[in-house]
Amino acid sequence: MNYKIHHLNCATLCPQGARLIHGKGKLLEESLLSCHCLLIESNDGLILVDTGFGIQDMLSLDRMGQSAAIALNPKRKPEETAVRQIEARGFKRSDVRHIVLTHLDPDHAGGIADFPNAAIHLLEEEHTAATKPATLGEKLRYRQAMWDHIPQWRLHPSVGEDWFGFNSVRMLQDSLHDILLVPLQGHSRGHCGVAIASEDGWLLHCGDAYFHKNEMNIESPKGTIGMSLIQALDDTNRKQRISNQRRLRELKRSYGSNITLFCSHDHDEFDHCASCKPHQLLTHTS
Numbered sequence: 001m002n003y004k005i006h007h008l009n010c011a012t013l014c015p016q017g018a019r020l021i022h023g024k025g026k027l028l029e030e031s032l033l034s035c036h037c038l039l040i041e042s043n044d045g046l047i048l049v050d051t052g053f054g055i056q057d058m059l060s061l062d063r064m065g066q067s068a069a070i071a072l073n074p075k076r077k078p079e080e081t082a083v084r085q086i087e088a089r090g091f092k093r094s095d096v097r098h099i100v101l102t103h104l105d106p107d108h109a110g111g112i113a114d115f116p117n118a119a120i121h122l123l124e125e126e127h128t129a130a131t132k133p134a135t136l137g138e139k140l141r142y143r144q145a146m147w148d149h150i151p152q153w154r155l156h157p158s159v160g161e162d163w164f165g166f167n168s169v170r171m172l173q174d175s176l177h178d179i180l181l182v183p184l185q186g187h188s189r190g191h192c193g194v195a196i197a198s199e200d201g202w203l204l205h206c207g208d209a210y211f212h213k214n215e216m217n218i219e220s221p222k223g224t225i226g227m228s229l230i231q232a233l234d235d236t237n238r239k240q241r242i243s244n245q246r247r248l249r250e251l252k253r254s255y256g257s258n259i260t261l262f263c264s265h266d267h268d269e270f271d272h273c274a275s276c277k278p279h280q281l282l283t284h285t286s
């Protein structure tokens, strides 16, 4: 059985300021950012990595919060939501058995209510930050309405086995597939990457650990002014984020031929991934 890994863009964000955000274009022009998610076919059913915004967000921008709606300027396209894209591929929403989240910001977790039967996997620290916010920043960034439906949380500790020098936590212990949570805190208290073993090597969804592809340039890492500013405003722990970006570049330098890294919001990275042949999920019994 061949299980595929699909790249989905589950929301298009167009904040003003293309010149600052992309380093090109006009100052007041809209930029173009993706919400890069993965849809994985597996013997455990469908697995989503991040959801982007959900159907309810497309109906009312109030749900994500006015400040996020103004800052991110998401296009209201219900057809981009994970649930609509999954249905367009001939699946049912109930086929999604697991959702793995890099973190609980609205542009990553807004769609969990569209899949009430799915188990929601994330680091325990992130769940605590979102449901029992300790600072004003945490109070403002998370939207409690997004878990009004009482999700089936599956909370994981942030320590586990070694994965190329990083900690990693196996999402499903008895699974035939390797899908790991890789703690990458800094952007938020319990932010993580998600590593998936494919037949062509590992994929590492880095979430918001970085925002611009050039930040992962091994020789001369350099983001844009706009992206650096957005990250600085969103940081829970700047030192941790910068340190994790350094570690990700080292990972790419040492194992780049075996690990493909990408983040949530760089649209060029999304286009590149989506244009490649779908990866096959590695199955232990194959």
Ligand SMILES: [Zn+2]
Pocket: 105, 107, 108, 208, 264, 265
């Ligand atoms: Zn984000």
